[in-house]
Amino acid sequence: MTTTSTRSVRGARRVGRTCAAVLAVCAVLAACGGNDGGDAGEPVTFLNVLPMESLSFAPEMIADTRGLFEARGLDVTFEATQGSAPAIQTVLAGGAQLTRIGDIETMIAAGERNAPLLAFGEPIHTGTIRMISTEASPVTRAEQFRGRLVGTPSEGGTSSITLDLVAGSAGVPPEEVSRQVVGLSPGVFDLLTSGRVDSYIVSLDTSVLLGHTRPETVVYDPNQDIDAGAQMYVTSAAQMADPQTRDRLERYASAVEEAMQFIVDDEANGFAETMRLIDSEYEVPALGDPDVAKAALAAYVDAYTSGDTLLGISPQRWQAAYDEIVGIGQLPPGLDPAAWLDTTLTPAPAR
Numbered sequence: 001m002t003t004t005s006t007r008s009v010r011g012a013r014r015v016g017r018t019c020a021a022v023l024a025v026c027a028v029l030a031a032c033g034g035n036d037g038g039d040a041g042e043p044v045t046f047l048n049v050l051p052m053e054s055l056s057f058a059p060e061m062i063a064d065t066r067g068l069f070e071a072r073g074l075d076v077t078f079e080a081t082q083g084s085a086p087a088i089q090t091v092l093a094g095g096a097q098l099t100r101i102g103d104i105e106t107m108i109a110a111g112e113r114n115a116p117l118l119a120f121g122e123p124i125h126t127g128t129i130r131m132i133s134t135e136a137s138p139v140t141r142a143e144q145f146r147g148r149l150v151g152t153p154s155e156g157g158t159s160s161i162t163l164d165l166v167a168g169s170a171g172v173p174p175e176e177v178s179r180q181v182v183g184l185s186p187g188v189f190d191l192l193t194s195g196r197v198d199s200y201i202v203s204l205d206t207s208v209l210l211g212h213t214r215p216e217t218v219v220y221d222p223n224q225d226i227d228a229g230a231q232m233y234v235t236s237a238a239q240m241a242d243p244q245t246r247d248r249l250e251r252y253a254s255a256v257e258e259a260m261q262f263i264v265d266d267e268a269n270g271f272a273e274t275m276r277l278i279d280s281e282y283e284v285p286a287l288g289d290p291d292v293a294k295a296a297l298a299a300y301v302d303a304y305t306s307g308d309t310l311l312g313i314s315p316q317r318w319q320a321a322y323d324e325i326v327g328i329g330q331l332p333p334g335l336d337p338a339a340w341l342d343t344t345l346t347p348a349p350a351r
Contacts, residue, residue, distance in 0.1 A: 041075040044248050047087040047099035052078050053284045055205055055296050058274065059123060059304075061284075062259035065277040072251040084158070088115060091236050097245055098235045098252065102127075102158050103321050104165075104330075106232050110340040111322075111331045118240050118342040119232040121253050123260065124300070125307040125317075127229020129162050130207035131220040133199040134192050138218040142170035142225045151182030151191060151200030159201045162222055162229060164328045169225040174328065189214060204303075205286055208296040212289070228321035232313070240342055250345050253311055260310045264301050271297045313343055 050056055060078065063069050069076045079096060081087040087099040088109050100123070109115040131150070133139040139148065145167050152159050164174040182188045182200055189210065191197045199220070202210070210217045222229060233253065239245040266274045271294050279287050286293045304310055307317075315338060322337040 041070060041073040042248055043075050043077065044069075044098070044252055045077045045079055045096035046252075047079050047081050047090060047096045049081055049084050049087050049099065049101060050203075052080065053282050054203075055278075055284060055286050055293065055300060056124075056128065056203070058263055058278065058297065058300060059256045059259040061278045061282050062262055062274060063255040065281050066259065066262065068255035068258050069252070072255050074248065074251055074255070076252070088117065088234070091234065091239070092116065094236070094239065097239060098233055098249060100231055100233055102228075103230045103232055103318065104158050104161055104228050104325060106234055106340065107322055107325055107337060108330055111335050111337070116237040117234050117340060118237050119234050119313065119340060120240070120249065120342045120345045121233035121256075121311040122230050122307065122313045123233065123256060123311055124231035124303045125305075125314075126223045126303045127162065127226070128204040128231070128303065129159060129222060129229060130202055130204060131163075131166075131199045131222070132189070132192065132202055132207060132210060133218045133220065135216045135218055136193075137195075137198060139199045139220055140218060141220075142166050143172060145170075145177050145199070146172045147176060147178075148198040149178040149180060149196075151188060151197040152179050153181070153184050153201060155179075155181050161325075161328070161330060162226075163201065164330075165226045165228055165324050166222050168324070168328045189217075204299055205296050208299060209286070209289075209292050212292050212295065226321075226324055227317050228324050230317070230321070233311075246345070253345055257310050260304050263297065264304060264310075267298060267301055270294060313341060315341075315343075 046060065048057060064076065081090065084101040084105040087101060088105070090096050091099055092115060106117060106119050110117045131139060139145060145163070150163055152163070160179060163177060163179070167174060167177050180197060182191060182197065188200055192200065207219045211219060235249060263271070263274050266272070274297060275287055275290065275293055278284055286296055307314060318337055318341065322331065325331045326333050
């Protein structure tokens, strides 16, 4: 597990960019000492299941760089985990206050494995998985996945379940869609052009990049056919029941909501301030091409604002996602998915 303090990372990056390597080592050692003057806020650990340097975490990075966590008396640490399973286990064990995972993983963990998890916020209301094909053999509708070979980042997991949901929306049994693990390297696109796969699964960021760099790219958005796929802030029932932790989670959510609203408002300015702030402290590859970064941020803004509020969870969409997951046999029917929600921490409606 990789740990990044929001304060120590700023110091380390500034030194790394402007000083000699020996000074950078000193800065890292100093940060590891855990004492920056005794004015640290209350600790909150956020587990990110993807690399932090992704525009998927733009709200967290803006909340950090604009001092929104600090203003609410929080000292937030970002820790990277190898996927959602260890993140869930760590949160349940009390080793971190929260993580952000998909509604699919949340429901399967709570409903199939009886994990005492509670989703308390939904920063991304729509799925961020995309399926890539080419103009020579486009896949643009759910029913077209029948008989196709689809590349997946790994065996099983959310990407594969999402593919099952997409196929199921068109009445296509999962066994009629072949899969092959292809990873996430840039060279995967060549598997399409060579005919070795018919489609493959990528993140929203990567789909935007491909659309700008490979004009033959065709992007299928699963949101046109399924409800599942939203991203949730999740904690354990035990931590939610603790008044001190609950208060910290509420302040975390408030800071993130303000950051999201900042990004939404900055769209009128071409996201100039958003990109400047993120780039001042984080090395995000997407920012290397401003056009790609703007397009990706615009897509995320659409995902932020597609709900009634920035962090609100729609009970109707949540139920619909559960029904879809039941429909492909990943969850038993007859459960109450509302039992896995705590909407009382949802901040006030967006301005």
